[in-house]
Amino acid sequence: MGWRAAGAILAKDLRLELRRVETVATMVVFAVLVALIFVFAGDPTPADLRRLGPGALWVSLLFAGAIGFGRWFAQEERNQALQGLLVSPIDPAALFAGKWAGATVFLLALECVLVPVTLTLYQLDVRGAWGELALLLVLVTLGYAALGTFFAAVAARTTAGELLLPILLFPLSVPLVLAGAEGGQSLMEAGPTRSYWDWVSLAAAFDVIFGTVCTLAFEYVIEE
Amino acid sequence: MTGTRARLRVEGLTRTYGPRVALEDVTFSLAAGEYLVVLGPNGAGKTTLLRTLARLIRPTAGRVWLDEEDWLAAPADRQREIGVLSHATFLYDDLTALENLRFFGTLYGLSDPAGRGREALATVGLEAAADRRVGHLSRGQAQRVAIARAVLHDPGLLLLDEPYAGLDPRAAGRLSEALAGLARAGRTVVLTTHDLARAPVAATRYLILVEGRTRSAGALPAGDLDALYERAVAAAGD
Numbered sequence: 001m002g003w004r005a006a007g008a009i010l011a012k013d014l015r016l017e018l019r020r021v022e023t024v025a026t027m028v029v030f031a032v033l034v035a036l037i038f039v040f041a042g043d044p045t046p047a048d049l050r051r052l053g054p055g056a057l058w059v060s061l062l063f064a065g066a067i068g069f070g071r072w073f074a075q076e077e078r079n080q081a082l083q084g085l086l087v088s089p090i091d092p093a094a095l096f097a098g099k100w101a102g103a104t105v106f107l108l109a110l111e112c113v114l115v116p117v118t119l120t121l122y123q124l125d126v127r128g129a130w131g132e133l134a135l136l137l138v139l140v141t142l143g144y145a146a147l148g149t150f151f152a153a154v155a156a157r158t159t160a161g162e163l164l165l166p167i168l169l170f171p172l173s174v175p176l177v178l179a180g181a182e183g184g185q186s187l188m189e190a191g192p193t194r195s196y197w198d199w200v201s202l203a204a205a206f207d208v209i210f211g212t213v214c215t216l217a218f219e220y221v222i223e224e
Numbered sequence: 225m226t227g228t229r230a231r232l233r234v235e236g237l238t239r240t241y242g243p244r245v246a247l248e249d250v251t252f253s254l255a256a257g258e259y260l261v262v263l264g265p266n267g268a269g270k271t272t273l274l275r276t277l278a279r280l281i282r283p284t285a286g287r288v289w290l291d292e293e294d295w296l297a298a299p300a301d302r303q304r305e306i307g308v309l310s311h312a313t314f315l316y317d318d319l320t321a322l323e324n325l326r327f328f329g330t331l332y333g334l335s336d337p338a339g340r341g342r343e344a345l346a347t348v349g350l351e352a353a354a355d356r357r358v359g360h361l362s363r364g365q366a367q368r369v370a371i372a373r374a375v376l377h378d379p380g381l382l383l384l385d386e387p388y389a390g391l392d393p394r395a396a397g398r399l400s401e402a403l404a405g406l407a408r409a410g411r412t413v414v415l416t417t418h419d420l421a422r423a424p425v426a427a428t429r430y431l432i433l434v435e436g437r438t439r440s441a442g443a444l445p446a447g448d449l450d451a452l453y454e455r456a457v458a459a460a461g462d
Contacts, residue, residue, distance in 0.1 A: 008330040012316070019318050075316065084314025084373065087278050088331040089303040224281045 002094040009098025023071045031064035031114045053122030054184030058177045066166045069148035092219035103145035132192045139203035140180040150214040153221045179203040230380035230412045237286035246272040248436045262416040264433035270416035274385040278308045307379035311389035313370040317359030321369045332377040344372035364395025384415040432456040
């Protein structure tokens with residue numbers, strides 16, 4: 001696979017996003033609003049909030065991510081830029097890797113705002129296990145970014161892409177949300193216990209399986 | 225082969241979309257350095273032909289050889305042997321002209337993509353626009369940046385798909401000058417257009433497609449291209 005090409009695509013995507021900012025900024029606002037809605041819905045007690053918190057974090061990320069994936073791939077459709085990539089000597093796997101890495105960076109940037117906000121709103125205590133929390137966040141984000149990048153490419157080739165993307169994306173993301181929410185819950189209730197590591201293993205296995213499948217299948221998604 | 229002339233041979237190229245035949249049994253060959261203009265009304269299969277040659281779509285049947293190599297089976301890195309220009313620029317509006325060229329130059333594995341990008345911009349007379357975002361350029365200027373992108377890696381074969389679409393007469397004139405310069409440099413060129421007035425003076429061969437089939441083909445200059453075209457289209461309508 002062409003790592004230089006993948007790096008060029010990542011650098012290009014970062015430059016484009018830094019220049020416009022709008023997609024990540026919109027995602028941050030949207031994700032924080034979703035997290036807030038859970039706090040105000042049903043007048044929850046502090047105990048309810050602590051129980052809901054990890055799930056709310058991942059649901060917020062899931063919804064905000066779905067907005068971002070569509071936008072990041074749409075920029076390849078403007079001026080048919082994707083065709084420019086496809087006529088160049090680039091391995092489709094490298095193209096996917098570059099787009100996947102970009103989506104991961106954007107989601108992690110979003111989490112830099114969303115995680116502190118959610119921890120505060122939901123009165124969550126990480127018990128000092130910041131490294132373990134970061135590991136869980138990175139693993140779940142990697143898997144979600146792989147799925148999102150893949151299905152954004154699928155959706156971009158259809159007429160009802162924006163409607164199709166969440167329908168394709170959310171059902172397959174359930175194991176990741178479970179890993180994130182349950183792993184996070186375990187971490188905040190009892191620290192990095194066996195249960196936490198089981199969920200981390202699930203997220204890691206998901207990343208390996210779906211990362212590989214999406215990378216290999218990407219060439220068939222983008223061809224006409 | 226990059227940077228040298230390319231020989232192209234197409235045999236029985238066919239592409240169908242379900243029951244619809246977009247391209248049927250198209251055959252032609254080009255010697256190194258020849259310039260083929262593909263003419264035909266809208267829906268004739270010109271774009272399908274170019275996209276198949278660019279390996280953006282797979283043909284249903286047929287073979288293509290580039291310098292005697294089975295082009296359709298060649299690995300992806302052989303794409304550096306062709307340059308593709310379309311009516312769409314393939315560029316990113318929010319990157320500058322030079323950033324776009326540097327990006328594509330990196331994908332093509334050039335050792336100095338920025339330097340080569342500046343050279344390519346100079347070729348199309350747009351050095352001064354290097355640091356302007358493509359989205360802020362006029363349609364004609366953006367299309368010239370697209371030419372720079374297409375020749376950035378010095379390909380032997382240029383595939384030009386309706387490059388004049390959407391250009392005003394002045395911009396089209398400047399594009400013609402730029403394309404004529406590329407032809408003089410000795411590249412093998414395939415250009416499609418539905419507009420006879422845009423058939424380049426530099427063309428050495430022609431191919432007229434109607435409803436996916438070759439209606440007429442030959443060397444230029446050999447008679448009146450206008451008359452050949454009218455005859456071919458009229459014959460197809462009979």
